[in-house]
Amino acid sequence: MREEKFHTIIGHVKSVNGSRLSIKLSDDFKSSMPIINGLVYRVGQIGSFVRIPLGYAHLYGIVTQAGADAIPEKLTMTNTSLENMHQSSRWITVVLVGERVRSKFERGVIQYPTPDDEVHLVTIDDLKIIYSEINKDSSLTIGQISASESLPAHIDLNRFLSRHAAIVGSTGSGKSNTVSVILEAIASNQRYKSSRILLIDPHGEYNETLKNYSKVFKINADTEKSEAELQIPFWALPFNELFSIFPGTLKENALDAIRSEIQERKIASSKSLTKKPKEHSINADSPIPFSINDLWHELDDFEKQVFNKVEVSKGNWELQLVERLEDGDATKLIPSRHHPPAPGGGNPNLNKGAMGILTFLNGMRNRITDDRYKFLFDPGEYLPNLKGKSEKDLNMLLSDWLNHDKQLTILDLSGIPSEIMSSISGTIIKIIYDSLFWGQELNVGGRKQPILIALEEAHSYLKAGEDSISSRTVQTIAKEGRKYGVGLLLITQRPSELDETVLSQLGTLIALRMTNAKDRGHVGSVMPDDLNDLVSLLPSLRTGEGLIMGEAVKIPSRVKFDKIAYAPKSSDPLVSERWILEKPDSKEYEELILRWRNRKFN
Structure with missing residues (x-):
């Protein structure tokens, strides 16, 4: 025990304010980068962990502030001179996140430290105890812990789905890869042979990425790629x-x-x-x-x-x-x-x-x-005759979407006019949710066969303050969906535009690199566990790296996500490939105008 204290003690608790602790780093601990058992550790790094022994228990906390900003307010008021602060930069603020009794780690704490209790480094052995405590039946491996990339990062599927989640990050932060890794981890798991995931994709960027596990529905489907035509019968709309x-x-x-x-x-x-x-x-x-x-x-x-x-x-x-x-x-x-x-x-x-x-x-x-609305007003066998009778009914549409031989359904909305995107996407979600709600006691209902609804580019049809069918339906799912087996995954690069009511209902938050201050502030306001100070980390995260906080993880974690085999691709035309071709014949503009006037694509 003496040897451990000599190696790992870094300071003492000076102030306790609920789960927030102010810690004065020890003057005897000179190095900010100690070497323990051949490994280099960084003391006081934002996002790193500390350990506070209390008898048989060990409390764990995460560093959210370091330096003069971490000094308790009352102490700064009574000491006007920084020189009297005994190296004022050697302070850290810690938020308690869990405790370990012997070898079992639990989220949350039932006891609190007192002033002058010792504070220790968290070593690789401590991390192994924390991250090895998983339920193998419901655990998904999605990457590695950034602090030690030999440790796999897991999320709990039950809590991830039932408590809802969001993945946020700026363009180029690795957001699409993170979505693909998580959905692939579910779909590729042989245990979950009856899994149901519905991904609403406005840009069609996941069609190739998840092609081994998904059935894609899109307008003007490519049957050679096993795509199915997206048909949404108008009569199913409110x-x-x-x-x-x-x-x-x-x-x-x-x-x-x-x-x-x-x-x-x-x-x-x-x-x-x-x-x-x-x-x-x-x-x-x-x-x-x-x-x-x-x-x-x-x-x-x-x-x-x-x-x-x-x-x-x-x-x-x-x-x-x-x-x-x-x-x-x-x-x-x-x-x-x-x-x-x-x-x-x-x-x-x-x-x-x-x-x-x-x-x-x-x-x-x-x-x-109008040909752009053909998917709605001419939906094949779902189109009623003049007497209102159609060859196919809504049960067949739901079966096509949710009961095929793949685990994942991708509804590619890239061919839908932007002016009705909110209405159509909202209608799709409402059709799914209402059907699972009313069929909750059946084997195909949400209670007996849960579903995860993933909404890519959620900010484009789920705007704050907007009274649209998509906003109303998603708010209902966020508040009540868990009771009926409907989980929600919001994916967005502009969280500041999302409805705050919905964000506040999310149990798990995955935040990747984010450069926009307004978006970071919005994310910080909904971060769980008093960890909003960690928002300062977001601009410096590596591509494909993120903070996972909330119900789906034992402890807030900085994770390097795995790389997906098929990288998500933009559906935009490649300028460098098209501009090297010869210019087309000017006569084609006549055909262009005719199609425009007829509102037909051919």
């Missing part, structure tokens, strides 16, 4: 989200009328479903097929109707519908032709019941026929 896709706005009376019409259509088409829902439970938000082409055609026809005012008996007049000039085609969205109303109030007269929505209907038609 009413407000569906109509927010169309340009223009509708007055409240028109919205109410259309909402009622859709409800009636969904009630009618529900009668042809294999399993029929109760009629009183159906509303305009219910995920039941209906024909939007037929809805548009009838609304357009109604708005253009004209009537003749006819005297049926002396002094009695009534309006009679004037026959159309030409019937339209709902399937092809060709409108019917009607007689124009006569000027001056003569016959034929305008339909007084019309809602004045022809301009909106024109925009609606253009959106439905």
